[in-house]
């Protein structure tokens with residue numbers, strides 16, 4: 001297994017989770033500090049897109065980042081602005097360790113809709 005120092009630049013995979021067999025991109029929005037979940041456009045034909053202003057984060061696979069295979073809205077209906085980086089997510093999780101009330105850093109509405117709306 002490679003250590004972070006051995007990673008090839010530009011080789012980080014997208015920050016996705018798989019839920020019910022579907023990949024969900026973990027993203028930022030302009031509303032609040034929580035992470036949100038974006039479903040693949042393959043589940044909602046005609047919706048493929050990504051934020052025009054999305055600046056690909058350093059270190060990530062640019063081919064995957066440019067692939068417009070996500071819907072432009074999160075599971076809870078917000079427009080997303082950028083993929084949440086792994087570093088930002090780790091920082092949120094670490095901050096939650098000190099304050100259990102902040103430990104739930106994923107949008108509960110997105111989590112609910114992922115449970116109930118995905119086929």
Ligand SMILES: [Zn+2]
Nearest residue numbers: 036076107110
């Ligand atoms: Zn959400």
